[in-house]
Amino acid sequence: MFTPLELFIGQRYTHSRRRNRFISFISFASMLGILLGVTVLITVLSIMNGFEKELRDKILGVVAHVTVSGTNGQLSDWTAKLDGLKAQKHVLGAAPYVQKQVMLTNGNLMRGLVLQGIDPALQGQVSDVNFKMLDGSFSNLAPREYGIVLGVEAAAALGVIPGDKVTVIVPQVQVTPAGILPRLKRFTLVGIYQIGHPEYDGMTGFIELGDASRLFRLGENVGGVRLKLDDMFAAPAIGHKLQATLGKDFEVVDWSEEHGSFFRAVKTERIVMTMILFLVVCVALFNLVASLMMAVNDKESDIAILRTFGMSGQRIMRIFMIQGSIIGVFGTLVGVGLGVWLSLNIDTVIPFLESTFGFKIFSSDVFYISEIPSDMRWENVMWIGIASLIASVLATLYPAWRASQIQPAESLRYE
Incomplete structure (x- = not known):
């Protein structure tokens, strides 16, 4: 050759x-x-x-791909809006939520965290946190039962196990004959989860949606609606379209804005x-x-x-x-x-x-x-x-x- x-x-x-x-x-x-x-x-x-x-x-298994909320931090008539958002193209699931910062105490132990109110029946549509449970279940969050689910680090910091009581201190005051006092509410720990991320294992807790609305005095309103998409990388484009469709009275945020940095x-x-x-x-x-x-x-x-x-x-x-x-x-x-x-x-x-x-x-x-x-x-x-x-x-x-x-x-x- x-x-x-x-x-x-x-x-x-x-x-x-x-x-x-x-x-x-x-x-x-x-x-x-x-x-x-x-x-x-x-x-x-x-x-x-x-x-x-x-x-x-780990992060996107807990947070939603897109979040729709009111500009004042509240969303009224959320049931109709939830159905409308579910009908949008590329949306796989939707769930309402309430989110506020609170302080948890157990005796002399204290822990600041973000408390989220969720609907256990709908939360699985937007996150897979149900599959990370170490003890208990999100289904234990029943209306007016005032149960709470904590991350493994938060529960360890407070020294509590399922069945123990924790006190939630809301950053709102109430006027009583004894003077101005912070608002307190006792909750029962009904579940412990582990995500594998410190922001959620140590600084996040979940309660039932109705309990959260009563705790934070929102009435029939919620904080917003979370959406899960068929393509999480399309969240910025879909978020911009939703913002243009819903108007300036709503705030649309996608996961890349929350965790983009x-x-x-x-x-x-x-x-x-x-x-x-x-x-x-x-x-x-x-x-x-x-x-x-x-x-x-x-x-x-x-x-x-x-x-x-x-x-x-x-x-x-x-x-x-x-x-x-x-x-x-x-x-x-x-x-x-x-x-x-x-x-x-x-x-x-x-x-x-x-x-x-x-x-x-x-x-x-x-x-x-x-x-x-x-x-x-x-x-x-x-x-x-x-x-x-x-x-x-x-x-x-x-x-x-x-x-x-x-x-x-x-x-x-x-x-």
Whole structure:
């Protein structure tokens, strides 16, 4: 089979035994650097994507995709509005809510948190908090029973278990013959849940919707209506449409506005981490340039002979581009394969390392996410591979150009 001369010589230069073994070592080091850089880049990005997905699922499993409320913090005639919002396109579920900041006490223990009034029959349409129960159930929140469901951290801070009483102090006062006193109400703990996020495990509680309306003196009104969409990433666009439809008397907020800064910070961190890790590949590419420059000096007489036989400078240039590209392509492909394998098997690799060396990377006593998640995305793998291949080819241009500028007469004068 016919093989182009440039490809044949480039391959020979790549895996032939050179007189200068130091050049071979530098070439191997550059290939190993590219391999490790691509592997680490794919693996770390997959882990960061996994952490982002875990946090997003935990947060969006509790909060609604879109929230509709009145501009004065109250929503009247909410039953009709609930039916109207359910009929909107892309809306899967809707549930009313009341939300206020209160203080909970149990003896000498106190805890400030956000108290939410919900309808247990409808809440499951907009959140999956029912599936995180450690004790009790949201169905225990019955009208006029004055039950409360707390996160595991809030319950631990107050030292209560299901069946115990807690006192809710509302930031509203009432005038009595004894003077102006804060409004108090005793509630019975009927459930404990765990989401895996400190904002909800330690700073949020739930009571029945009617009890909340009476507690906060809202009458027949509620705070607003929460919506769940078929595509949470479409929440900003759908929220803008609802705002335009409902008018200025309503306030429409989507999850990206409430928690957008957090996810933007995660995205920025991922971009910065990508740039930092790609520098590992760049360092390996500098090694590749150095090895090719030394190879050009080592093969100067060979280049002169080829030029004497009539080989053009462009063909000489292609020889060394092929030699360097083979190193870059091999390192990139093996790195991509190893990175994909690690990303897909991180749930078995990490436990194996932990059991082998006897340590826990993320202890469940300290971290909310105790397992290292991985969410490998093929578009990330594709762009990393393409960027590494392009950078590898670009790194060969200058050494190959220097090889093409070698003059046969000067090189062979002392041979």
